[in-house]
Amino acid sequence: MNKTDIIVIGAGPVGLFTVFEAGLLGLNCTLIDNLDKPGGQCAELYPEKPIYDIPGVPFQTAQEHVNALLEQIKPFDYELHLSERVDTMEEINHENETFWRVKTTENKEFISKNIFIAAGAGSFEPRRPPNIENPDKFINKGVEYAVRSIDKYRDKNVFIFGGGDSALDWTVELSKTAKSISLVHRRDAFRGAQHTEELMRNLVKKDKVQLLTPYLIDSIIGNDCVESITLKNFETNEIEPYDANELIFLFGLNKKLGPILEWDLDLNGKKITVNTENYQTSKDGIFAVGDINDYPGKLDLILSGFHETTLAVQEAYKRIFPGERVPFGYTTSNSKLQEKLGVKK
Numbered sequence: 001m002n003k004t005d006i007i008v009i010g011a012g013p014v015g016l017f018t019v020f021e022a023g024l025l026g027l028n029c030t031l032i033d034n035l036d037k038p039g040g041q042c043a044e045l046y047p048e049k050p051i052y053d054i055p056g057v058p059f060q061t062a063q064e065h066v067n068a069l070l071e072q073i074k075p076f077d078y079e080l081h082l083s084e085r086v087d088t089m090e091e092i093n094h095e096n097e098t099f100w101r102v103k104t105t106e107n108k109e110f111i112s113k114n115i116f117i118a119a120g121a122g123s124f125e126p127r128r129p130p131n132i133e134n135p136d137k138f139i140n141k142g143v144e145y146a147v148r149s150i151d152k153y154r155d156k157n158v159f160i161f162g163g164g165d166s167a168l169d170w171t172v173e174l175s176k177t178a179k180s181i182s183l184v185h186r187r188d189a190f191r192g193a194q195h196t197e198e199l200m201r202n203l204v205k206k207d208k209v210q211l212l213t214p215y216l217i218d219s220i221i222g223n224d225c226v227e228s229i230t231l232k233n234f235e236t237n238e239i240e241p242y243d244a245n246e247l248i249f250l251f252g253l254n255k256k257l258g259p260i261l262e263w264d265l266d267l268n269g270k271k272i273t274v275n276t277e278n279y280q281t282s283k284d285g286i287f288a289v290g291d292i293n294d295y296p297g298k299l300d301l302i303l304s305g306f307h308e309t310t311l312a313v314q315e316a317y318k319r320i321f322p323g324e325r326v327p328f329g330y331t332t333s334n335s336k337l338q339e340k341l342g343v344k345k
């Protein structure tokens with residue numbers, strides 16, 4: 001069981017900045033995010049969109065903002081657990097003290113005196129193929145909703161489903177190493193970058209990619225793993241069989257509050273109610289920062305989340321070191337940061 005000063009649920013901009021503020025006070029963090037990369041909405045929904053309202057930064061794309069936050073927290077100790085969702089949270093007694101324990105979908109357990117819920121609008125969940133019953137039974141056995149390792153697809157018969165940037169990008173990329181690659185979409189029009197679509201169509205002309213439109217998955221066949229599939233041709237209504245080893249469904253993501261609604265916290269609609277003194281929820285030691293929280297005058301802005309987590313971290317410190325003064329000071333005189341950055345006095 002991993003013990004840490006602060007468990008942060010969500011590695012969006014507010015979760016990432018929590019590591020910085022905690023680090024200034026000498027506290028360490030464990031970040032857990034359902035996505036396969038840090039950055040939350042910035043990285044997942046609008047990486048190339050400009051952001052103009054970060055103080056002192058006139059212009060940054062959302063991905064540049066995430067990269068800058070990752071750079072800023074480099075000096076500090078933190079763990080980042082990706083591609084797993086925090087599902088349960090409960091109070092436990094550990095060595096005669098009260099702690100919170102969280103469990104993830106990967107069966108990992110973490111305990112801490114402080115949980116920061118920085119879960120934004122909820123966890124991003126991949127959209128499943130609508131007409132296949134329980135496609136998840138083939139997860140890691142031929143069905144995926146994201147590409148995690150290019151090597152996995154080497155010399156395999158790969159089918160990619162979808163019509164956006166991810167489907168186009170991975171079709172082009174995996175065509176270099178897969179045994180065969182087929183792109184399946186319900187119509188012959190794509191929503192992704194024109195340049196990548198052109199690359200894909202050139203590969204089709206060279207017989208390096210098989211383009212199947214207008215088609216839809218009809219069934220997945222296999223015992224222990226995917227062995228073949230059938231596809232429905234929308235024009236002819238015929239069901240066609242194909243040999244397949246790996247299926248990658250790239251239909252985008254849904255935002256789901258999911259387990260958070262079951263944690264018995266005071267809510268206002270789908271947001272967690274907090275006080276504005278330290279952004280604690282209705283339970284001691286559980287804080288909610290960033291887009292997930294609610295209080296009078298709340299604005300869903302990155303800047304607001306940064307303020308909230310800065311104050312919440314102060315309270316977290318007091319919970320770990322009761323009665324001690326919180327070591328407040330400007331970063332230029334923060335010995336922990338100067339030490340980590342190797343600044344010589």
Ligand SMILES: Cc1cc2nc3c(=O)[nH]c(=O)nc-3n(C[C@H](O)[C@H](O)[C@H](O)COP(=O)(O)OP(=O)(O)OC[C@H]3O[C@@H](n4cnc5c(N)ncnc54)[C@H](O)[C@@H]3O)c2cc1C
Nearest residue numbers: 010012013014033034040041086119120122123290291302
């Ligand atoms: C198109 C668009 C443009 C925007 N432009 C701006 C702008 O210009 N300026 C600005 O200030 N704001 C902007 N925003 C808003 C800004 O993106 C949000 O305020 C910000 O992302 C909130 O950060 P966060 O860290 O609270 O949450 P998020 O960025 O939503 O991150 C939350 C993370 O928590 C994870 N998560 C949730 N539940 C769980 C769980 N149970 N287990 C594990 N992980 C979980 C999610 O996967 C996600 O990665 C924009 C938003 C959008 C959609």
